[in-house]
Amino acid sequence: MSNEHEVSLNKELERKPKVKVERKEGEPTAAFKGASWGALLVGVSAYLIGLFNAAMQLNEKGYYFAVLVFGLYAAVSLQKAVRDREEDIPVTSIYYGISWFALIVSISLMAIGLYNAGSIVLSEKGFYGMSFVLSIFAAITVQKNIRDTQRAKERD
DSSP, rough: HHHHHHHHHHHHHHSOOOOOOOOOOOOOOHHHHHHHHHHHHHHHHHHHHHHHOOOOOOOHHHHHHHHHHHHHHHHHHHHHHHHHTTTTTTOOOHHHHHHHHHHHHHHHEEEEEEEESSSSSHHHHHHHHHHHHHHHHHHHHHHHHHHHHHHHTTOO
């Protein structure tokens, strides 16, 4: 039995230690990047699959699709404008204001559309609302991760 024990100890010693991947200062971890992209993929996919399977007219589906695309763009644009201002990169007040306005309008359009949708049951309304919010949040996080990774690479 001691021979088996020696063999197992030798195997453990022969194992190569895991190499730790070096991250640059300020760069998000691979897990955080993956989780952000995963949340964006899940949110947008769930929203679009829900729209595809919904029993609503094509013009209603188009409205909700346009609101999603508008919201994603507005969120990323606002994140960039806010970040640029934080880093003393010039951003015009009009662009900054329009970015805020666009995000508020997209969220309002989603809320008003869902509130007034008589053909959608309450659980579907919650589904669209939550997948919309997840998608918006994930888009902001993905944009932040991309920006942080680029900034970390520039420091080298």
